[in-house]
Amino acid sequence: MTRHMRVAIVDDEQDMRQSIGQWMALSGFETETYCDGQEAFAAIGADFPGVVITDIRMPGMDGMTLLKKLVALDSTIPVIMITGHGDVPIAVEAMRLGAFDFLEKPFDPEKMMALAERAVKARTMALESRALRHELSDGTTIMRRLVGASDVMQRLREDILDVGQADGHVLIDGETGTGKTLVAHALHAVGSRAGRKLVSVSCAGYAEADLVARLFGPLEDGAVKPIVEEARGGTLVLEDIEAMSPDTQARLVGFLNELGTPPDTRIVAVCNSHTAGQTIEDGLRPDLYFRLAAHKLLLPPLRMRGEDILALFETYLAQFADEYGCAAPVVSMPEAAQLLQAPWPGNVRQLVNIAERAVLQSRREDGALMSLIMADNEASSEVMTTEGKPLKEHVEAFERMLIDNTMRRHKGSITAVMEELRLPRRTLNEKMAKYSLVRSDYVQS
Numbered sequence: 448m449t450r451h452m453r454v455a456i457v458d459d460e461q462d463m464r465q466s467i468g469q470w471m472a473l474s475g476f477e478t479e480t481y482c483d484g485q486e487a488f489a490a491i492g493a494d495f496p497g498v499v500i501t502d503i504r505m506p507g508m509d510g511m512t513l514l515k516k517l518v519a520l521d522s523t524i525p526v527i528m529i530t531g532h533g534d535v536p537i538a539v540e541a542m543r544l545g546a547f548d549f550l551e552k553p554f555d556p557e558k559m560m561a562l563a564e565r566a567v568k569a570r571t572m573a574l575e576s577r578a579l580r581h582e583l584s585d586g587t588t589i590m591r592r593l594v595g596a597s598d599v600m601q602r603l604r605e606d607i608l609d610v611g612q613a614d615g616h617v618l619i620d621g622e623t624g625t626g627k628t629l630v631a632h633a634l635h636a637v638g639s640r641a642g643r644k645l646v647s648v649s650c651a652g653y654a655e656a657d658l659v660a661r662l663f664g665p666l667e668d669g670a671v672k673p674i675v676e677e678a679r680g681g682t683l684v685l686e687d688i689e690a691m692s693p694d695t696q697a698r699l700v701g702f703l704n705e706l707g708t709p710p711d712t713r714i715v716a717v718c719n720s721h722t723a724g725q726t727i728e729d730g731l732r733p734d735l736y737f738r739l740a741a742h743k744l745l746l747p748p749l750r751m752r753g754e755d756i757l758a759l760f761e762t763y764l765a766q767f768a769d770e771y772g773c774a775a776p777v778v779s780m781p782e783a784a785q786l787l788q789a790p791w792p793g794n795v796r797q798l799v800n801i802a803e804r805a806v807l808q809s810r811r812e813d814g815a816l817m818s819l820i821m822a823d824n825e826a827s828s829e830v831m832t833t834e835g836k837p838l839k840e841h842v843e844a845f846e847r848m849l850i851d852n853t854m855r856r857h858k859g860s861i862t863a864v865m866e867e868l869r870l871p872r873r874t875l876n877e878k879m880a881k882y883s884l885v886r887s888d889y890v891q892s
Contacts, residue, residue: 467559484505487513619743620718621748643680646684681712688730757847850878851884859886
């Protein structure tokens with residue numbers, strides 16, 4: 448998140464360093480300043496969580512040299528170049544070498560802030576993707592992230608283990624926010640290609656000509672391999688496959704025909720065919736669809752996952768409460784019922800956002816969780832329906848959540864749980880057995 452992002456300011460003029468630092472600090476950045484490129488490069492590592500703003504012309508190591516060294520260190524570190532009058536051709540060359548963007552003196556501080564915000568988002572995504580790839584290299588770890596005791600989630604985990612061991616290409620479909628990218632990584636992590644490279648690209652993130660060049664080449668100077676070559680022998684994840692034009696789809700069909708049987712590279716296509724009320728078959732050429740759909744996974748929407756909704760919500764409440772240093776808000780019975788009944792057009796992603804807002808709201812002791820849920824769903828432009836659930840299901844889901852939370856808080860102490868919930872031991876034991884809650888899962892070793 449942006450509140451944790453840093454900005455490294457590199458300029459040989461002290462006044463300029465201080466001015467930029469003050470502007471950035473006012474926008475919530477953590478700033479650090481350096482008088483030349485050598486000093487900055489010595490302090491910046493490959494996992495630097497932020498953005499670099501550097502002057503081009505400096506004594507010693509200048510901005511262009513610093514840019515080249517940073518690109519070689521980690522090409523995803525956003526570098527914003529500051530140019531003087533007449534240096535625009537040099538700035539254009541910097542962009543070709545990998546700079547994020549440039550500002551010409553004298554520049555508008557507001558423009559610099561907006562540029563830095565965009566750079567922060569790009570860096571955040573790059574670091575999150577890197578952390579995810581590191582975490583997802585372990586199949587056991589990633590399968591634990593696919594939480595949920597509902598039948599549909601148990602079946603999905605079984606399907607991932609089965610399909611992961613196969614060689615054919617995979618098509619993952621589902622509504623936005625259902626975790627399609629996570630499942631794509633899981634398929635790679637549990638399969639025979641787990642030790643090889645996984646490369647991911649968003650087909651919606653490029654203009655057509657740029658996407659074709661990025662996928663198949665040729666690229667300028669051959670500095671970077673085309674994606675199909677970079678992923679050779681591993682897994683290539685094509686996000687938003689439905690955004691690919693018919694001509695590019697035809698090019699992809701030709702590439703798939705060259706991969707052989709079993710394919711040298713496995714393609715995992717991720718699509719979101721529900722946004723326009725279409726099926727994925729409507730958005731893909733038939734010859735491409737049937738090649739990619741050797742295995743097909745349809746991810747369940749959150750509204751179909753029953754009491755998983757409460758379990759997920761409690762998990763994210765606890766995470767955000769820990770992050771913000773406060774107590775997690777307590778979910779009441781009416782609020783639990785509202786969570787279960789909400790249509791969740793944004794699925795898990797929407798649930799995560801509401802959980803964070805609920806924690807922030809609870810710190811101010813302002814507002815109610817139910818109003819957040821209702822307002823968020825009313826604001827959605829998508830029309831969703833969800834079947835009503837019997838009162839018994841709401842009560843049981845809330846009861847399970849309550850016992851689970853109390854057991855977790857008391858670290859498995861049956862006596863403490865009995866006292867807080869005012870339940871006799873036999874009743875507590877019966878309910879724990881009914882909801883598959885095991886005391887040993889709460890006892891800290």
